[in-house]
Amino acid sequence: MNTSIVSEQQHRKLHPHKFALWVAIASILMMFAGLTSAFIVKSNQAGWRTFVLPGIFWVSTVLILASSLTMLMAIKAFKSRGMRQYRGLLGITFLLGAAFVICQVVGFNQLWNSNVQFKGASGAGQFFYAIAGLHAVHVIGGVIALLVIFLKSIAGKTKSYDAVPVEVMGMYWHFVDLLWLYLMIFFIMLG
């Protein structure tokens, strides 16, 4: 049995795993589109309340932007076989991602202490907890995946030079980064 599931003809096309990720991204986007449209619908109704975004979310924005940059450099290093550089950059990306999540949690606490809580009428603040919280869950998924491929790159006995898994990781990471930028802009303009 010829077990190669990717035929010669398919070489030139998009790798199926990358394509699957694009579809997954479209799917995740629909979820956030659903939530942000719910926000817009609800904001036109009585009892709507706005809130002031704590400054720490700017720090987390810088962190996740920086992590996208290090991810980009990591892939570049991987492709030019600079494995030591690759491992280092991957580690930094992981740390930046983890720092982003910590910043989000600290930010949620600050917001909570400034009396944006769940009881009573719900407004922009309550949506922010739900939406940014779900985004953080997606980032945590990415951070775990980063940790896994980081550990594989230092502990693995077989050396794989196949760039696809790393590129798929990178695509997802840039996606959660851009998604956060969209949410930041959304909440600054409408929150």
Place this chain on the structure above:
Amino acid sequence: MSDTLHIQHGVASHGHSGEPHVHHHKETFISKYIFSMDHKMIAKQFLVTGIIWAIIGGLFSVLFRLQLGFPDQSFPILETFFGRWAEGGKIKPEFYYALTTMHGTVLIFFVLTAGLSGTFANLLIPLQVGARDMASPFMNMLSYWMFFAASIVMLSSLFTQTGPAAGGWTVYPPLSALGLASQGSKSGMDLWIIAMTLFVASQLLGGLNYISTILNMRTKGMSMTRLPLTIWALLFTAILGVLSFPVLLSGLVLLMFDRHLGTSFYLSDIFVAGQALPNEGGSAILYQHLFWFLGHPEVYIIIMPTMGLASEILAINSRKPIFGYMAMIASLMAICVLAFLVWAHHMFVTGMNPFLGSVFVLLTLLIAIPSAIKVFNWITTIWRGNIRFTPGMLFAIGFVSIFISGGLTGIFLGNSTIDIHLHDTMFVIAHFHIVMGVSAFFGMFAGIYHWFPKMFGRYMNNTLGYIHFWVTIVCAYLIFWPMHYQGFAGMPRRYLDKSSWVSFGQFHSLDAMITVVTIIVFAVQLMFVFNYFYSMYKGRRVRTQNPWEATTLEWTTPIHPGHGNWDGEIPEVHRWAYDYGKDGRDFIPQTEPVGENESSH
């Protein structure tokens, strides 16, 4: 397991210049039947799980039909089985609402979504596009096990102290958002949400796989316009699912916030037992928008795969090419786009702006056009064909009949003015059961009878198949046709007991008749289940590779294909999937090169 690992390596290093090297890995029971990554086994797992759910969901309808048909009678046997849910042999109101809610949830999601597309997308996509397996066999396996986990959680909700969710399959707030609201709003509702979250995850994992397999892994020569219509239908189904299920998830996330964290996304100004709740400013309509943004595409997720299955089966058994292949694709595409633009027709009477309502009326009625194109093409496909009345073919023809009947009543309900009278009546029940319940089941049965030989290398019993078809189609019309009259007369749906209305007294015997027919048709479905499992082991063996003399690729595989589907190279495709009755030949397989003197289409 080791077999699939090997295939995974193929992805990473697609070298090996096509040298066919055979590996016989030892498959354990667990890797072959339980945690299988073979798309054909996963299809069977989806089907068997779907059959079990269909029996449970169908039984629920028999139980609440007993209440509707014989509201004054008591059935002591019910108390034996359901204890305090049916004290004195009479179904309690809470139990009745739980039954209707779970009947809807189970049949819509667990049977006609997972059981239907899960089965046929998994079975047919790799076989008909010419691929060894799905783009990611591992994710495919995960998709089934997520579905299995969802099934376990949903099943466990039936056994909780306060019973399963009972606010209708749409779980509208405030009933679903407040544990205080009813018995079924307590832990049963939480389990419902958890099960549906797992279910959505399963659908997404499956959907991405289906889409990327169809678009990226077709064999040489298999251009998009050479694909069988089953694949086109499954592609659009998967696209709908991937884009609409996440929106349901976002609605459920906010619902969970309201239930457990005290937010007011959906809740406003509610009094429970004289006490005002602190929630203000929430909007229950917001939930309905989020729900129906999935809920409407969902009905097309249910019906589109069966449209594909029926197209294929009708063409094969008429020995004629499908009529209007491109029109079939275009109409599927039109349905797919319109499916996203009509959700608010479920909300005409929620106080919607009448102008907005009229826009949704227009968009809703537009769906009649692609639907009519499809029906026309199915009828012209069998027109003057050499029809082979196999059980699969009968069910495919029955599907067309029932789809027409149900589709026509949709034109009534799609008008916001007529909907003022008909909404929430038995007319709605009749409409959607016929157009998406029964007709989807007919398409599914057609598919099972037709592809059973490919799944198990055996045929299902024909005689039982014919009995199954005729009893089911007669009973389906007997059950749902009279409900239209009840709806016209204003009889509300969901009600436990209508005997206090003098005007509905005329329907007593009609309701009793419907209940008796429901029991008969349920028994006949059990006969089908028997036929299925009996034929799996004892059915007549398939002796030829291509028993239906069909053109598509799945019939070029061995009778019992292994993991990887083809023993040698994957065949190359040279023509479309519908060369029947061409140039004096009965059929020409897709793998045959186009001859020099062959006429063009």
